[in-house]
Amino acid sequence: xxxxxxxxxxxxxxxxxxxxxxxxxxxxxxxxxxxxxxxxxxxxxxxxxxxxxxxxxxxxxxxxxxxxxxxxxxxxxxxxxxxxxxxxxxxxxxxxxxxxxxxxxxxxxxxxxxxxxxxxxxxxxxxxxxxxxxxxxxxxxxxxxxxxxxxxxxxxxxxxxxxxxxxxxxxxxxxxxxxxxxxxxxxxxxxxxxxxxxxxxxxxxxxxxxxxxxxxxxxxxxxxxxxxxxxxxxx
Numbered sequence: 001x002x003x004x005x006x007x008x009x010x011x012x013x014x015x016x017x018x019x020x021x022x023x024x025x026x027x028x029x030x031x032x033x034x035x036x037x038x039x040x041x042x043x044x045x046x047x048x049x050x051x052x053x054x055x056x057x058x059x060x061x062x063x064x065x066x067x068x069x070x071x072x073x074x075x076x077x078x079x080x081x082x083x084x085x086x087x088x089x090x091x092x093x094x095x096x097x098x099x100x101x102x103x104x105x106x107x108x109x110x111x112x113x114x115x116x117x118x119x120x121x122x123x124x125x126x127x128x129x130x131x132x133x134x135x136x137x138x139x140x141x142x143x144x145x146x147x148x149x150x151x152x153x154x155x156x157x158x159x160x161x162x163x164x165x166x167x168x169x170x171x172x173x174x175x176x177x178x179x180x181x182x183x184x185x186x187x188x189x190x191x192x193x194x195x196x197x198x199x200x201x202x203x204x205x206x207x208x209x210x211x212x213x214x215x216x217x218x219x220x221x222x223x224x225x226x227x228x229x230x231x232x233x234x235x
Contacts, residue, residue, distance in 0.1 A: 023214050025235055038118070043078045044098055047126065052076070052079075053074060057100065061094065061096075100125065104131055109230070111231055149229045151231045153166070153209050168197050176188055189211075203223055205222070207219045219231065
């Protein structure tokens with residue numbers, strides 16, 4: 001694909017904390033409380049030209065395709081926002097389901113419990129044509145009925161990481177990116193830290209990353225047929 005902007009639903013694990021090094025958060029105490037209400041907001045765009053996607057359906061739900069906790073549609077600028085009651089504790093086990101006419105459904109999974117407001121300037125969803133181009137560039141044939149994972153590897157300060165590798169169980173077809181373009185011969189992440197894990201049967205999938213000798217905490221996401229699951233992996 002010629003243009004791919006990947007912005008994932010990245011929960012802020014540590015409220016506004018900046019760490020001194022890329023892996024200095026390993027072993028740090030994660031939040032145990034949260035504001036009574038947190039706001040989840042963002043802007044849904046077509047990544048090929050960054051135009052806003054108007055009237056896209058956005059649902060926060062128990063994962064996957066479970067009970068809807070909050071829902072809205074994007075406005076004329078592609079923007080959405082809603083408040084969520086946390087009952088004072090970080091909330092986990094949720095995904096953000098984004099759908100729109102002409103686009104492939106996407107499920108955005110936070111890699112950590114939500115403990116603070118989350119705003120995402122760009123939330124990308126792909127058209128069928130864009131997805132086909134992405135898979136062609138990756139040298140992978142998209143299998144009907146399977147689902148696919150797009151993710152990024154980042155450090156403690158949410159900066160993308162090179163030299164990372166991914167393992168998934170069950171296993172899919174993994175492609176690393178050279179910046180914004182899939183690189184079929186690459187064996188680890190390039191600038192941007194982006195990975196495609198393609199053609200997975202709908203199921204729970206366990207994801208484990210290793211970067212610079214550090215094994216990341218395993219994250220489990222749900223793969224949905226003919227849809228993208230999007231997440232990030234952090235230390």
